[in-house]
Amino acid sequence: MANGESIWLYSPSTALAIVVAIIFLVPTLALTWQTVIKYRSWFFLCVLIGSALEVGGYICRAVSANRVTEIPPYAISSSLIVIAPVFIAAGNYLLLGRLIRAVLSSKHHRIFLIPAHRITRIFVACDILTFFIQCSGTSIASSDSWEGEMATVGTNVLIGGLALQAGTLSWFLSIVARFWWATEQGVKEDAPKGWGKVWKAICVSTGLSLVRSIYRVIEFALGIEGYPFQHEWMFYVFEALPMVPAIAIFCFIHPAKYLGSKGRAGKLKVADSGTELESGGVIDARRERRK
Numbered sequence: 001m002a003n004g005e006s007i008w009l010y011s012p013s014t015a016l017a018i019v020v021a022i023i024f025l026v027p028t029l030a031l032t033w034q035t036v037i038k039y040r041s042w043f044f045l046c047v048l049i050g051s052a053l054e055v056g057g058y059i060c061r062a063v064s065a066n067r068v069t070e071i072p073p074y075a076i077s078s079s080l081i082v083i084a085p086v087f088i089a090a091g092n093y094l095l096l097g098r099l100i101r102a103v104l105s106s107k108h109h110r111i112f113l114i115p116a117h118r119i120t121r122i123f124v125a126c127d128i129l130t131f132f133i134q135c136s137g138t139s140i141a142s143s144d145s146w147e148g149e150m151a152t153v154g155t156n157v158l159i160g161g162l163a164l165q166a167g168t169l170s171w172f173l174s175i176v177a178r179f180w181w182a183t184e185q186g187v188k189e190d191a192p193k194g195w196g197k198v199w200k201a202i203c204v205s206t207g208l209s210l211v212r213s214i215y216r217v218i219e220f221a222l223g224i225e226g227y228p229f230q231h232e233w234m235f236y237v238f239e240a241l242p243m244v245p246a247i248a249i250f251c252f253i254h255p256a257k258y259l260g261s262k263g264r265a266g267k268l269k270v271a272d273s274g275t276e277l278e279s280g281g282v283i284d285a286r287r288e289r290r291k
């Protein structure tokens with residue numbers, strides 16, 4: 001440990017935590033303006049909330065770095081940083097369900113037997129389940145100060161929750177890929193212009209979230225004496241770094257620009273003139289994905 005009384009297993013950097021908090025603040029402010037003011041797209045609030053939680057998490061981490069013996073700032077920081085990706089994932093789950101209904105004909109609304117309108121519910125439920133498993137594991141392990149048999153049991157439960165989260169994201173990516181294959185068979189005539197950009201954003205955001213999730217599994221599998229727990233750079237490279245573009249990509253490809261303020265497709269009347277919802281004629285799926 002960096003200090004005999006410190007909660008941390010290394011000397012945490014206050015400056016680095018502040019810098020990362022500011023970095024996350026940039027897409028948070030951009031998404032706030034786009035989601036709340038420009039498009040009024042309340043359906044996309046979950047990603048904005050996730051981004052705000054990241055900011056809060058790293059602010060608390062900066063506080064904890066200056067108060068290394070105090071549990072509250074450390075616990076709050078860890079909790080917010082763990083919860084934030086759940087909201088980002090929920091945003092991607094929601095987007096894919098809406099994209100399927102917007103782009104594919106009704107006969108193709110089932111992906112691997114899952115109806116498009118249930119994708120969000122099923123995967124959000126999986127995320128909530130994995131989150132509670134992780135919380136349970138943490139509670140069990142910390143009940144005896146992360147020592148002894150309870151620490152082993154709790155850590156195993158926690159690893160199980162993290163592994164389930166990684167599995168859920170992998171399963172979701174398989175559905176994203178299956179949707180791409182389905183578009184090869186043709187898309188609706190009134191499919192929103194630029195839907196391929198939204199699909200790419202979902203792929204990037206979910207893929208990076210999966211990288212972060214796999215890191216967390218490895219981190220806890222190696223234990224508190226393992227390399228990841230002992231070196232701060234691992235946390236920032238595999239936790240913070242993937243989540244920045246996972247969120248920021250939606251600043252450049254905001255779903256409401258293509259799906260409308262309510263996240264629906266077709267001929268909608270949207271106040272913002274920049275919303276691309278023009279339709280007419282059969283849309284070439286491969287052309288849209290290349291855009």
